[in-house]
Amino acid sequence: MPLLxxxxxxxxxxxxxxxxxxxxxxxxxxxxxxxGANGAGKTTTxxxxxxxxxxxxxxxMFDGQDITRMKAHLRVLAGIVxxxxxxxxxxxxxxxxxLDMGHYxxxxxxxxxxxxxxxxxxxxxxxxxERRAQxxxxxxxxEQQMVAIxxxxxARPRLLLLDEPxxxxxxxxxxxxxRIVSEINATGTTILxxxxxxxxxxxxxxxxxxxxxxxxxxxxxxxxLLADPAIKEAYLGVA
Ligand SMILES: Nc1ncnc2c1ncn2[C@@H]1O[C@H](COP(=O)(O)OP(=O)(O)OP(=O)(O)O)[C@@H](O)[C@H]1O
Ligand SMILES: [Mg+2]
Numbered sequence: 001m002p003l004l005x006x007x008x009x010x011x012x013x014x015x016x017x018x019x020x021x022x023x024x025x026x027x028x029x030x031x032x033x034x035x036g037a038n039g040a041g042k043t044t045t046x047x048x049x050x051x052x053x054x055x056x057x058x059x060x061m062f063d064g065q066d067i068t069r070m071k072a073h074l075r076v077l078a079g080i081v082x083x084x085x086x087x088x089x090x091x092x093x094x095x096x097x098x099l100d101m102g103h104y105x106x107x108x109x110x111x112x113x114x115x116x117x118x119x120x121x122x123x124x125x126x127x128x129x130e131r132r133a134q135x136x137x138x139x140x141x142x143e144q145q146m147v148a149i150x151x152x153x154x155a156r157p158r159l160l161l162l163d164e165p166x167x168x169x170x171x172x173x174x175x176x177x178x179r180i181v182s183e184i185n186a187t188g189t190t191i192l193x194x195x196x197x198x199x200x201x202x203x204x205x206x207x208x209x210x211x212x213x214x215x216x217x218x219x220x221x222x223x224x225l226l227a228d229p230a231i232k233e234a235y236l237g238v239a
Contacts, residue, residue, distance in 0.1 A: 001064055003028040003190050004049070004159055009058035011041075011048045018044040020214040021058065026159065026192055031185040033193045033201040033222065035235055036211035042194040043085065045211070046163050049192070050082045051075045062159070076105050079158030083148045083165065091137025095128050098136045098147050102154030113156075120187075121150045124180055142173035149177075153184065160184065163194045178204060198235040202226040210235075 002025035011019040019041045026032045034042045047053035049060060051072030059068045067075060081102075090098050099121060103114055122129035125146045131139065136147055145165055152160055162181065166174040178200050185191050195201035202208055205222030210231065218225065225231050 002026060003063055004192070005061040006049070007059050009048060009060065010056045011044050011053055012056055018214055019048070022211070022214070022216045024209050024216060024219070026190060028190055029188070030206045031182070031191045031193065031204065033195055033205040033208040034211055035195065035198050035201065035208055039213070040211040041214045042211055043163055046082060046161050046192070046194060050080060050161060076155065077107065079156070080161065081152045081155045081157035081159070082161035082163070083152040085163050087144045087148045089136040089139065089144045089147045091135065093136050094133050095136060095139065095147055096132040098151050099128070099154050102151035106155040108156070117154055117156055121153050124153070124183060125150055142169050142176070145169065145177060149180070157189060160189050160191045162191060164196060165193075166195065166197050174200070198231070199226070
């Protein structure tokens with residue numbers, strides 16, 4: 001049984017239908033990527049999974065449970081955690097306070113668990129440990145992305161949703177973010193990733209789905225899609 005299974009999902013904004021019945025699944029332990037042009041419906045898919053956008057048709061199962069109509073905060077408690085869209089770091093809070101917000105979102109009471117999770121986050125992001133007393137809003141773009149991912153990790157996600165974590169970052173920082181995403185996955189967290197950076201994302205993903213104007217047009221193992229001539233032409237800028 002997949003950890004996440006979406007069937008025939010339709011989602012719209014008012015009268016505009018953004019997703020026209022997409023199906024996709026994520027197995028426990030996988031790193032799965034959604035690739036697609038601007039406006040294809042990637043963010044809408046993430047919003048539907050995290051529960052901030054309702055479905056007009058179809059279903060979402062998580063760990064065998066139908067969550068199609070479950071409220072967003074209850075999905076967080078169940079382990080579906082999205083790093084905030086567009087970073088969304090609290091600017092007036094310190095790095096440490098930002099991280100703690102992630103932990104409290106899942107209402108853990110266990111001190112040892114908190115410390116272990118914080119240690120894990122600081123291991124992945126030594127920079128955050130150094131800067132734990134710095135205000136979130138004064139961190140650089142790349143550092144804020146680290147805070148956003150770190151905050152999501154503090155909730156100990158069973159499924160981590162990342163919507164374009166590399167957006168707007170310099171190539172060297174992008175590399176670093178991708179390495180960390182792979183490492184988070186390797187240490188046991190299932191990830192659904194949205195990325196424009198198709199080369200990097202596909203080479204690191206177990207599987208990927210290609211989204212075009214609200215429909216899944218192709219899916220398969222990341223490396224296989226990376227070698228697909230049509231995908232190369234459309235998403236990798238090579239003919
Ligand atoms: N709040 C909204 N109100 C109305 N239409 C919206 C809203 N958000 C998204 N849409 C529309 O839904 C469609 C899918 O948008 P979505 O943000 O999911 O695309 P995306 O694949 O994430 O694109 P990008 O790569 O630019 O982030 C687009 O046509 C978009 O204009
Ligand atoms: Mg988007």
